[in-house]
Amino acid sequence: xxxxxxxxxxxxxxxxxxxxxxxxxxxxxxxxxxxxxxxxxxxxxxxxxxxxxxxxxxxxxxxxxxxxxxxxxxxxxxxxxxxxxxxxxxxxxxxxxxxxxxxxxxxxxxxxxxxxxxxxxxxxxxxxxxxxxxxxxxxxxxxxxxxxxxxxxxxxxxxxxxxxxxxxxxxxxxxxxxxxxxxxxxxxxxxxxxxxxxxxxxxxxxxxxxxxxxxxxxxxxxxxxxxxxxxxxxxxxxxxxxxxxxxxxxxxxxxxxxxxxxxxxxxxxxxxxxxxxxxxxxxxxxxxxxxxxxxxxxxxxxxxxxxxxxxxxxxxxxxxxxxxxxxxxxxxxxxxxxxxxxxxxxxxxxxxxxxxxxxxxxxxxxxxxxxxxxxxxxxxxxxxxxxxxxxxxxxxxxxxxxxxxxxxxxxxxxxxxxxxxxxxxxxxxxxxxxxxxxxxxxxxxxxxxxxxxxxxxxxxxxxxxxxxxxxxxxxxxxxxxxxxxxxxxxxxxxxxxxxxxxxxxxxxxxxxxxxxxxxxxxxxxxxxxxxxxxxxxxx
RNA sequence: GCGCCCGUAGCUCAGUAGGAUAGAGCGGGUGCCUCCUAAGCACCAGGUCGGAGGUUCGAAUCCUCCCGGGCGCACCA
Numbered sequence: 001x002x003x004x005x006x007x008x009x010x011x012x013x014x015x016x017x018x019x020x021x022x023x024x025x026x027x028x029x030x031x032x033x034x035x036x037x038x039x040x041x042x043x044x045x046x047x048x049x050x051x052x053x054x055x056x057x058x059x060x061x062x063x064x065x066x067x068x069x070x071x072x073x074x075x076x077x078x079x080x081x082x083x084x085x086x087x088x089x090x091x092x093x094x095x096x097x098x099x100x101x102x103x104x105x106x107x108x109x110x111x112x113x114x115x116x117x118x119x120x121x122x123x124x125x126x127x128x129x130x131x132x133x134x135x136x137x138x139x140x141x142x143x144x145x146x147x148x149x150x151x152x153x154x155x156x157x158x159x160x161x162x163x164x165x166x167x168x169x170x171x172x173x174x175x176x177x178x179x180x181x182x183x184x185x186x187x188x189x190x191x192x193x194x195x196x197x198x199x200x201x202x203x204x205x206x207x208x209x210x211x212x213x214x215x216x217x218x219x220x221x222x223x224x225x226x227x228x229x230x231x232x233x234x235x236x237x238x239x240x241x242x243x244x245x246x247x248x249x250x251x252x253x254x255x256x257x258x259x260x261x262x263x264x265x266x267x268x269x270x271x272x273x274x275x276x277x278x279x280x281x282x283x284x285x286x287x288x289x290x291x292x293x294x295x296x297x298x299x300x301x302x303x304x305x306x307x308x309x310x311x312x313x314x315x316x317x318x319x320x321x322x323x324x325x326x327x328x329x330x331x332x333x334x335x336x337x338x339x340x341x342x343x344x345x346x347x348x349x350x351x352x353x354x355x356x357x358x359x360x361x362x363x364x365x366x367x368x369x370x371x372x373x374x375x376x377x378x379x380x381x382x383x384x385x386x387x388x389x390x391x392x393x394x395x396x397x398x399x400x401x402x403x404x405x406x407x408x409x410x411x412x413x414x415x416x417x418x419x420x421x422x423x424x425x426x427x428x429x430x431x432x433x434x435x436x437x438x439x440x441x442x443x444x445x446x447x448x449x450x451x452x453x454x455x456x457x458x459x460x461x462x463x464x465x466x467x468x469x470x471x472x473x474x475x476x477x478x479x480x481x482x483x484x485x486x487x488x489x490x491x492x493x494x495x496x497x498x499x500x501x502x503x504x505x506x507x508x509x510x511x512x513x514x515x516x517x518x519x520x521x522x523x524x525x526x527x528x529x530x531x532x533x534x535x536x537x538x539x
Numbered sequence: 540g541c542g543c544c545c546g547u548a549g550c551u552c553a554g555u556a557g558g559a560u561a562g563a564g565c566g567g568g569u570g571c572c573u574c575c576u577a578a579g580c581a582c583c584a585g586g587u588c589g590g591a592g593g594u595u596c597g598a599a600u601c602c603u604c605c606c607g608g609g610c611g612c613a614c615c616a
Binding site: 477 | 540541542543544545550551552553554563564565571574575576577578579580581608609610611612613614615616
């Protein structure tokens, strides 16, 4: 520290540039391991149609949070719930069987399923059709619950996974709803609950014949605190299955079996629950995070209530609903029926096409323009989805989401590529940016280096805050600040001449600056990676 | 009706465990490529932080009420 200046009732500490520069000359490292396993469930898209931009927010948010928690030292298990016994999946499969037409040339299977699903709903909307078709849909539902149509669901799921993987999102395990039911977890969960005074079957009144959960002790203020778990016709509600899943996640129930499913693009293994699998150490988490939109707040409260009903207040507290607001498209709610939707695949295609045009314009000599276009296109849309606080609505606008200027993913990527370019040139000159700072070189630091160093040193705190909330938008804001500080440093002028050249800097200042540029590049790369945004070496 | 969330510059948003002249981007205006990528940088204009009370030495931030907007309150998933 150099001096303290009292001003307006505050003490201002002025640090020595050398001290700051030395502190910022080492790239950040992942946090030390912490106890506890966190299960992060995200995506969990109905396996019956293609993803749209509402799902995109879920995937981007969930994937970023999982990456941040992992970096922050937690053991993280990423789970994707496959609702293969739901109404929507049944309707898509029924539609495919009913219309019997193959996918169009080049049509992705999830888009194909979604198209026929919409067609079925048009037919169902016509007079008298519902009564005729309903028994047939119910038969599909029954076969789904028996696990007979798993292969059909998988065709759709595979197509959806291709989209998630292209976005850079990966998972550890797929949890199939039909497995949860068939392996008896639902029954076990209900048995546990029936031992409590809160779950019972009323003998009379509007809930006669059903199994209900009296949540009044846990969720005060409800007009009707009774929640149906098993309908009077004997079928379980979605919430009941969700409770069973939650109990399994937290180790209150066992019984699921697993087998390898696929190897994901990064090389990470993906497993799936499966009746013919074997027991594996999935689940048994000490904390759970469900990434689900805010409209599911009540069912998520019920999950906590169910844990409380078992006397497990500790587990109820350890469950977090990461509730995010819905996505609007050009100011209006998404609507499949009105055709007011954009699929993630179409969005990616458009983003990459625009990026391709800009790469060709800005850098016609790019060694791999297609790679850069993909990275920039994906980066732009992923950053757009995580830069806003989750509980705010996002108004998706094409011009903003695909902006390659200003507060956007490409701005960060550009800052990264710039740093990478300097390091590349340094290596061509025989310099080693990764070599430790020579003894005493930090003394060459000027106020320019001090400013940049201050920005660099904020990284761990930004990660910690993002992990604690949890929300990626705090990290996103930090990275924008860091990139701005770096760009300002890069562009600094004195008397019309560059004030902070790196490669042409005199004496030890060159080593110091090179080392700081290396830290900038590594910090940006790491930060972008935590948001799932690719970090191009050249763009 | 009951409950939860949001309201900050023309637009889109940061900032809210109380603290210094409230910050970005887009849009508008002006400069900067004989200099490591101008997808960048510097500067200007633009705000009664939805409104009114209150707590406090101090409030965008905490409390109360009100006004806008969104969402949830099914034997639907």
